[in-house]
Amino acid sequence: MAIAQLPTQVSPPEFALSSALPHQIGGAEVWAFPVLPGEDGPLLGPGADEASEALGTDLLAALEAARATGRTGEVTTVPVSAPDDDVSLVLLVGVGDASTTDFRRAGAALARATKDRVSVVTSLAAIAPEEGLGAFVVGAMLGSFAFHWRSTGPKEQPVGRVVLADISDDGADDELARALALGGAGWRSRTLATVPSNLKTPAWLADQAVEVGExxxxxxxxxxxxxxxxxxxxxxxxxxxxxxxxxxxxxxxxxxxxxxxxxxxxxxxxxxxxxxxxxxxxxxxxxxxxxxxxxxxxxxxxxxxxxxxxxxxxxxxxxxxxxxxxxxxxxxxxxxxxxxxxxxxxxxxxxxxxxxxxxxxxxxxxxxxxxxxxxxxxxxxxxxxxxxxxxxxxxxxxxxxxxxxxxxxxxxxxxxxxxxxxxxxxxxxxxxxxxxxxxxxxxxxxxxxxxxxxxxxxxxxxxxxxxxxxxxxxxxxxxxxxxxxxxxxxxxxxxxxxxxxxxxxxxxxxxx
The missing domain is CATH 3.40.630.10 (Zn peptidases)
Incomplete structure (x- = not known):
């Protein structure tokens, strides 16, 4: 009997930190900004005003036209044309009450909205509470998860790179590293659980443990x-x-x-x-x-x-x-x-x-x-x-x-x-x-x-x-x-x- 061979799987996005605002970071295909509910309508987060000026697009007006509320995970899509930059899309992502759970969910929403994109620069994590940056990263990682066994390859790819903009906290590097560990463990566990049992025998599972353990x-x-x-x-x-x-x-x-x-x-x-x-x-x-x-x-x-x-x-x-x-x-x-x-x-x-x-x-x-x-x-x-x-x-x-x-x-x-x-x-x-x-x-x-x-x-x-x-x-x-x-x-x-x-x-x- 032929032994099943698992196809090459997709990988989670790469993550990086930057103290700059999205419009100051070149090469991104997508910019993303946080949206908070407000008494007189939704409010845009850091870098959105500067992005509006750089793009010649009123992002707040686009938000209002879409009747966005800023609820957690709500995504407003704004196609843009920027002759001097690579950006072609702006995403306005709701963070609700701005709790760590809200940021985890916002990260997942952003990940789904940027499938098959090369890169996204976002200021969402810049307004996150303590441990919210890590929660955002975990959500973005796990919201990107995919598994396939198709002869033609995966139907879609996770976004290749996520840059967390406007981050100057000295502890952000450590928080990011810990989030990558937690999100990566969730990704590995999900992959192992998803592998079909014509490949996943007790011996195969033991081989995986030996490989990752080493x-x-x-x-x-x-x-x-x-x-x-x-x-x-x-x-x-x-x-x-x-x-x-x-x-x-x-x-x-x-x-x-x-x-x-x-x-x-x-x-x-x-x-x-x-x-x-x-x-x-x-x-x-x-x-x-x-x-x-x-x-x-x-x-x-x-x-x-x-x-x-x-x-x-x-x-x-x-x-x-x-x-x-x-x-x-x-x-x-x-x-x-x-x-x-x-x-x-x-x-x-x-x-x-x-x-x-x-x-x-x-x-x-x-x-x-x-x-x-x-x-x-x-x-x-x-x-x-x-x-x-x-x-x-x-x-x-x-x-x-x-x-x-x-x-x-x-x-x-x-x-x-x-x-x-x-x-x-x-x-x-x-x-x-x-x-x-x-x-x-x-x-x-x-x-x-x-x-x-x-x-x-x-x-x-x-x-x-x-x-x-x-x-x-x-x-x-x-x-x-x-x-x-x-x-x-x-x-x-x-x-x-x-x-x-x-x-x-x-x-x-x-x-x-």
């Missing part, structure tokens, strides 16, 4: 099936048993600067665990056909971990981080795990399999048990597209999370607010514990009822006494349409939240 200075180890058997990864082996593509466990190790061998022995360790189901048929409890259409992205938790690990050094993460991605294809064949099977996880805990479509918790359980037994973590966070129940609970755009430690829960909330990847805390209801208890094994993987909660309770047993958070973002893993920084398709959700947390000054502050 580039980021990480130590990467991959367990093949023989090693998984030898070390007792019963959940991962059972889930992957029906596929011709053998399962893998991916381990990625990050060590902060100054904490190498013989130094920094007291630096704590965070373990990230990401679900890596490269395709999910549901197994013998098979999904309906429409339920499989998006299942190439059932490894989105694993993609989030891989992308996060690759960017930790860029955000100067101060703690050790180990990323674990248990990767398998949940297929259907004569060797598939069956309803009623009992499997033994790393460490000896057993699970009765009463639904083969509740496979994600089985592979996460193995990785979490391995982490507790072998890695001495100060914190474990697992992230997964785990339950349809979470989407029922929270809808399309918000992930759910559970935590057994209040300080850790606070870190997740803070990171979500900063990153734009929203979450809502869900309860670990102890009254439901009897639902995850099997009559013949230690646990039941298909408790039903409050499905997102019982899945979390199932996993909690594998965290032991370690402070632990469980992020279930099945609710946010797929965007049905282009919306702000999200493009239609797999969302690549997660890395921005994780990097905002792990790139903070003290990611473990207050954690027991």
């Amino acid at each position: 580039a980021a200075g990480l130590d990467v180890t991959v367990w093949d099936e023989a090693r998984l058997v030898a070390e007792g990864f019963g959940g991962l082996l059972a889930v992957g048993s029906a596929s011709v593509h053998e399962p893998r466990l991916i381990r990625m190790d990050y060590t902060p600067r100054g904490a190498g061998k013989g130094a920094g022995k007291n630096v704590p360790t965070v373990v990230l665990v990401g679900k890596g189901i490269t395709f999910d048929t549901g197994g013998l409890d098979i999904k309906p056909s429409e339920g499989m259409l998006t299942m190439k992205r059932d490894m989105s938790g694993g993609a989030a971990v891989i992308a996060t690990m690759a960017a930790l050094r860029d955000v100067d993460c101060p703690v050790r981080v180990i990323g674990l991605v248990p990767a398998a294809e949940n297929a259907v064949s004569g060797s598939a795990m069956r309803p009623g099977d009992v499997i033994t996880h790393v460490g000896g805990r057993t699970s009765e399999v009463n639904n083969t479509d509740a496979e994600g918790r089985l592979v996460l359980a193995d990785a979490m048990a391995y982490a507790v037994a072998e890695l001495k973590p100060s914190v474990i966070l697992d992230i997964a597209t785990l339950t349809g129940a979470m989407k029922v609970s929270l809808g399309q755009w918000t992930g759910g999370y559970f935590a057994n430690d209040e300080a850790l829960a606070g870190h997740v909330e803070t990171a979500a607010a900063a990153s734009g990847e929203r979450v809502w805390r869900m309860p670990l209801v102890t009254d439901y514990e009897d639902k995850v208890t099997s009559k013949i094994a230690d646990g039941d993987n298909a408790a039903g009822g409050a499905g997102a909660i019982t899945a979390a309770l199932f996993l909690q047993h594998f965290a032991g006494d370690v402070p632990w958070a469980h992020v279930d973002f099945a609710s946010a893993a797929e965007s049905p349409t282009d919306r702000h920084e999200w493009t239609a398709g797999p969302s690549g959700w997660g890395p921005r939240l994780l990097l905002s947390w792990l790139g903070s000054d003290d990611p473990l502050e207050g954690i027991a």
